[in-house]
Amino acid sequence: MVTTQAQAMPAGSTRRTWGRRLRGPEAFSLFLLAPAILTLVFVILYPVLTALNLSFRKVDIYSPGVSEGPFTLANYARLFASAAFWQAVRVSVAYVVLSVGFALLIGFGTALLLNQPFRGRTVARMLAVLPWAVPSVVAANIWWWILDPSYGLLNFVLLRLGLVSLPVNWVASPRPALAAISIVTVWKGYPFFTVMVLAGLQAIPKDLYDAAAVDGGGAFAAFRFVTVPGLRNILALATLLSVLWVFREFTYIWVLTGGGPVRATETLAVMTYREAFTFFHMGFAAAIGVVTLAISTVASILFIRQSGQEFY
Amino acid sequence: MDQGVGLVNRLVAAIGLTLLLTGLLAGTGGAAQTIVLQFPSWQQDEPGTSGWWKDQIAAFERAHPGVRIEFTKIPLAEHTDRLIAQFAANSPPQIVHVPAQTYFPFADRGWLEPLDKYPGIDEIKQTYTPLQSKTCVWKGATDCVLMLNYGYAWVYNSKLLAATGRAVPKTPSDYLATIAAMTNRSQGQFGAGIVTLPGFNMVAHIAVFVYGAGGRWTDDKGNPSVLTPSVIQGFKWWKQAALSATPIGQESGPLRQFLIQGKVASYNDGPWMQGFVQQADPSVRPYMKAAPLPFQATMGGASNVIAMPRSLPQAEKDLVWDFIRSGTTREAQIRYAIAVGAPPPRLDATVPADARKALPFYDIYVDASKRAVSWIPFGFETKANQFIQIVAEQSQRMIVQNEPVEKVLQDLQRALEDLKRQ
Numbered sequence: 001m002v003t004t005q006a007q008a009m010p011a012g013s014t015r016r017t018w019g020r021r022l023r024g025p026e027a028f029s030l031f032l033l034a035p036a037i038l039t040l041v042f043v044i045l046y047p048v049l050t051a052l053n054l055s056f057r058k059v060d061i062y063s064p065g066v067s068e069g070p071f072t073l074a075n076y077a078r079l080f081a082s083a084a085f086w087q088a089v090r091v092s093v094a095y096v097v098l099s100v101g102f103a104l105l106i107g108f109g110t111a112l113l114l115n116q117p118f119r120g121r122t123v124a125r126m127l128a129v130l131p132w133a134v135p136s137v138v139a140a141n142i143w144w145w146i147l148d149p150s151y152g153l154l155n156f157v158l159l160r161l162g163l164v165s166l167p168v169n170w171v172a173s174p175r176p177a178l179a180a181i182s183i184v185t186v187w188k189g190y191p192f193f194t195v196m197v198l199a200g201l202q203a204i205p206k207d208l209y210d211a212a213a214v215d216g217g218g219a220f221a222a223f224r225f226v227t228v229p230g231l232r233n234i235l236a237l238a239t240l241l242s243v244l245w246v247f248r249e250f251t252y253i254w255v256l257t258g259g260g261p262v263r264a265t266e267t268l269a270v271m272t273y274r275e276a277f278t279f280f281h282m283g284f285a286a287a288i289g290v291v292t293l294a295i296s297t298v299a300s301i302l303f304i305r306q307s308g309q310e311f312y
Numbered sequence: 313m314d315q316g317v318g319l320v321n322r323l324v325a326a327i328g329l330t331l332l333l334t335g336l337l338a339g340t341g342g343a344a345q346t347i348v349l350q351f352p353s354w355q356q357d358e359p360g361t362s363g364w365w366k367d368q369i370a371a372f373e374r375a376h377p378g379v380r381i382e383f384t385k386i387p388l389a390e391h392t393d394r395l396i397a398q399f400a401a402n403s404p405p406q407i408v409h410v411p412a413q414t415y416f417p418f419a420d421r422g423w424l425e426p427l428d429k430y431p432g433i434d435e436i437k438q439t440y441t442p443l444q445s446k447t448c449v450w451k452g453a454t455d456c457v458l459m460l461n462y463g464y465a466w467v468y469n470s471k472l473l474a475a476t477g478r479a480v481p482k483t484p485s486d487y488l489a490t491i492a493a494m495t496n497r498s499q500g501q502f503g504a505g506i507v508t509l510p511g512f513n514m515v516a517h518i519a520v521f522v523y524g525a526g527g528r529w530t531d532d533k534g535n536p537s538v539l540t541p542s543v544i545q546g547f548k549w550w551k552q553a554a555l556s557a558t559p560i561g562q563e564s565g566p567l568r569q570f571l572i573q574g575k576v577a578s579y580n581d582g583p584w585m586q587g588f589v590q591q592a593d594p595s596v597r598p599y600m601k602a603a604p605l606p607f608q609a610t611m612g613g614a615s616n617v618i619a620m621p622r623s624l625p626q627a628e629k630d631l632v633w634d635f636i637r638s639g640t641t642r643e644a645q646i647r648y649a650i651a652v653g654a655p656p657p658r659l660d661a662t663v664p665a666d667a668r669k670a671l672p673f674y675d676i677y678v679d680a681s682k683r684a685v686s687w688i689p690f691g692f693e694t695k696a697n698q699f700i701q702i703v704a705e706q707s708q709r710m711i712v713q714n715e716p717v718e719k720v721l722q723d724l725q726r727a728l729e730d731l732k733r734q
Contacts, residue, residue, distance in 0.1 A: 061400045172508070
């Protein structure tokens with residue numbers, strides 16, 4: 001039978017270990033960190049607990065603090081029976097898959113290109129990450145004008161090139177609207193992958209590529225057996241962060257489509273906002289928020305488990 | 313060592329002196345503190361009305377040293393939502409400016425100060441249009457002052473109309489044919505600007521057709537009645553107009569801009585359009601005209617109201633009332649009529665003949681306001697915000713997914729019945 005060290009130690013000695021640690025330099029460190037930890041608990045845990053509490057109440061926003069109502073599962077019952085909720089889940093998944101998938105591909109490709117030595121590489125690297133530096137609202141408004149169905153630049157170009165015979169309703173038709181918000185999100189999000197992958201590429205030892213060449217592997221083999229495994233952890237981390245960012249994305253969608261037309265671009269984040277600040281169903285909105293948090297947490301755990309393996 | 317002690321003493325003395333000076337300066341600042349009255353409004357940059365408000369604010373600030381009014385812009389589409397959130401958070405603005413259609417939720421929840429005890433309210437009651445009491449008296453108390461009663465008219469580009477060889481439309485079918493004839497999508501030219509982005513303005517534009525066909529949102533008991541032949545007819549007209557002649561997916565701001573640039577040939581709107589027309593491109597402005605809408609009823613009624621929160625300290629309430637009252641005098645109302653280009657709510661405020669001549673649309677809008685029917689959803693006054701969202705969202709299906717009017721209206725009827733029960 002295998003016995004771990006903790007199991008082998010009597011309970012008292014565990015307490016003594018903690019006591020000894022708290023008297024040592026670690027205790028002082030903990031003391032110094034305490035304000036930051038308490039602040040984090042307050043700004044993260046308190047809102048989460050408040051939202052959780054609200055999600056189990058019928059909240060009357062018109063009488064704040066007066067009638068939070070008794071404990072109820074009604075918000076969750078209504079949520080899971082709501083066609084709009086499942087529609088928002090489908091839209092959220094489609095939006096995340098489209099946006100993160102294309103951002104990953106473009107970011108990966110851009111990083112591979114920018115990793116090659118060529119004249120003007122520094123300027124090219126700067127230009128490639130430029131969209132990342134544009135504030136979200138500014139980016140959304142710029143794209144709103146580009147995608148405007150009647151007077152937008154994109155339709156003008158498509159019409160001039162003869163690729164379409166009539167202007168495309170980019171933000172006023174369901175499928176083009178989802179494509180439109182995904183295009184904007186990809187444009188804004190791919191530089192993150194570029195930066196991460198570029199950093200990862202530069203960390204892969206050149207010896208591995210030399211070894212692959214000695215073994216008779218070509219460029220594709222080097223890419224498949226050296227580059228991709230070498231970037232595995234970075235890609236997993238970057239994808240996880242992107243999935244979480246895109247999953248809770250609000251700005252581009254709200255500015256471009258407002259979640260429409262006919263809820264075609266209403267993600268869980270937009271639905272939460274609309275329920276909270278258009279219909280003022282705070283309890284219901286909190287329930288959507290809690291479910292969104294749960295989905296994000298599960299996704300994070302799965303990604304972290306997958307990315308735990310070492311390459312070297 | 314002594315030097316070190318001396319240094320510490322000097323440092324302590326310097327810190328003490330700094331704190332003392334800071335305290336004194338703060339005290340001085342407190343004595344001369346300015347009272348700021350927040351006044352958010354969608355009219356902050358609206359041609360015509362904006363100028364009148366700014367004149368009123370300047371005059372008020374001159375008469376009340378130490379008081380400043382912060383006049384800020386909130387788009388109409390999100391104005392009511394934001395106000396509700398501010399009231400719910402117990403931090404409303406001191407001056408509450410709100411569309412008449414969405415004012416009732418505020419009054420019904422007791423958020424607004426009853427104005428009946430304030431000096432000068434009797435003069436307003438006696439001199440204002442009956443719409444003042446119809447709109448602003450809620451549960452027996454006067455909670456607001458009416459800013460404008462109005463009717464819609466058809467503002468159009470006569471050059472673009474002449475190019476079609478058609479005359480000003482006199483019937484609904486003539487109107488639909490005319491705006492379609494003025495449309496050339498591939499050239500970016502549209503016959504009408506109709507708001508199709510969900511929100512307040514979209515429902516107002518739908519109401520032009522629904523009320524124009526003789527329909528009403530609700531019956532005499534305040535229950536939803538969107539399955540009547542008149543409402544169905546109105547929606548069919550709206551759908552046809554939107555699909556055949558308007559740039560889809562636009563709000564009122566860009567559409568008005570397109571009108572004065574000559575890209576949109578006509579727009580259904582209230583008297584404030586005169587202010588926008590003054591800003592038109594010089595090549596377009598001479599051709600901008602107005603005509604009565606060719607429907608059996610004209611959408612309009614009470615437009616917007618001004619009020620104050622019940623939760624304010626009395627001193628601030630008195631200041632806000634002074635501000636509101638200053639806009640109700642005969643002189644201020646005449647200036648308002650000239651700025652807006654519409655008859656003011658105060659009935660004894662007559663616009664001088666020479667000023668009237670400078671307002672080419674004035675008579676059209678006077679006539680429109682007399683014939684106007686209010687689109688405030690009777691029976692849903694206190695849920696006006698949700699009502700607007702539901703109507704807009706359902707109606708959008710007709711134009712985005714081209715769903716049949718009757719099918720969508722059945723869903724709308726059910727959704728409104730659900731809202732009624734909540």
